[in-house]
Amino acid sequence: MELINTHCHSRYCGHGEGEVAAYADAAAAAGITTLAFTEHYPLSSAFDPDAYLSVPKADMRAYEQAVLDARATHDDMEILLGIELDYLADTDDRDLAAANLERFDLILGSVHFVDRWPFDDPAQRGVWEEPGAPERIWSRYAELWCEAASDPSLPFDVMSHPDLPKKFAFYPQFPLDALYQRMAEAAAAGGRMIEVNTSGTYYACKEMFPAPQLLRAFCRAGVPCTVGTDAHTPAHVARDIERAYALMRDAGYRQVTVATLGGDRRVLALD
Ligand SMILES: [Zn+2]
Numbered sequence: 512m513e514l515i516n517t518h519c520h521s522r523y524c525g526h527g528e529g530e531v532a533a534y535a536d537a538a539a540a541a542g543i544t545t546l547a548f549t550e551h552y553p554l555s556s557a558f559d560p561d562a563y564l565s566v567p568k569a570d571m572r573a574y575e576q577a578v579l580d581a582r583a584t585h586d587d588m589e590i591l592l593g594i595e596l597d598y599l600a601d602t603d604d605r606d607l608a609a610a611n612l613e614r615f616d617l618i619l620g621s622v623h624f625v626d627r628w629p630f631d632d633p634a635q636r637g638v639w640e641e642p643g644a645p646e647r648i649w650s651r652y653a654e655l656w657c658e659a660a661s662d663p664s665l666p667f668d669v670m671s672h673p674d675l676p677k678k679f680a681f682y683p684q685f686p687l688d689a690l691y692q693r694m695a696e697a698a699a700a701g702g703r704m705i706e707v708n709t710s711g712t713y714y715a716c717k718e719m720f721p722a723p724q725l726l727r728a729f730c731r732a733g734v735p736c737t738v739g740t741d742a743h744t745p746a747h748v749a750r751d752i753e754r755a756y757a758l759m760r761d762a763g764y765r766q767v768t769v770a771t772l773g774g775d776r777r778v779l780a781l782d
């Protein structure tokens with residue numbers, strides 16, 4: 512079936528590599544039909560002092576132009592201009608007025624920070640080993656994620672890597688069922704999509720985001736699901752997309768939902 516990837520990064524953020532054009536060429540060679548570039552939207556220096564986590568504000572126009580150029584040279588593929596936008600709740604110090612966001616075809620909503628702290632940054636892994644840390648971080652993460660997912664006034668189309676706190680394989684002592692249920696209800700209430708993010712397999716958690724049980728909860732709640740590889744290098748642009756489809760099938764999904772140019776959606780049957 513068609514291959515789609517609606518989550519990838521490039522050299523424009525501080526921790527990615529590869530030109531946008533190289534991604535588009537690699538995606539076309541792999542047979543991808545929809546590719547969304549979703550660079551990390553600029554963070555202030557309070558959150559990203561080393562310009563490592565996000566695209567420097569001064570480079571955003573160049574990023575956007577590179578995506579438009581790639582679109583112009585590939586009539587074999589639909590190329591979306593997107594961003595991955597951090598949900599920072601009341602600590603947000605940026606101007607996210609609609610006028611700053613309306614040019615994007617796709618906005619991924621991500622929680623990488625709890626109360627200003629970047630919990631999935633490898634430099635912060637040690638904090639997870641403190642007593643009680645997994646319980647505290649997972650709980651706070653879920654609160655913030657549910658706020659971001661359920662509030663229709665926020666601009667997110669897709670909620671990325673829903674169970675990101677498992678990245679370093681630290682889990683809370685309490686069972687996750689109730690938390691999963693709240694997340695599924697929040698995404699349904701906000702009309703969001705979620706993604707199967709194939710990058711999880713390559714972290715300590717050794718499985719895609721979300722976990723099969725959480726993906727089943729999303730499916731039962733009627734939350735549409737798409738697929739992203741979260742590539743940070745062109746070599747990973749098509750990595751494990753078919754495995755993501757298999758995970759979706761096993762969770763009960765019968766179709767993959769795909770963002771289209773201009774903010775609409777289409778569906779692919781999972782055969
Ligand atoms: Zn992310």
Ligand SMILES: [Zn+2]
Nearest residue numbers: 518520595741
């Ligand atoms: Zn990402």
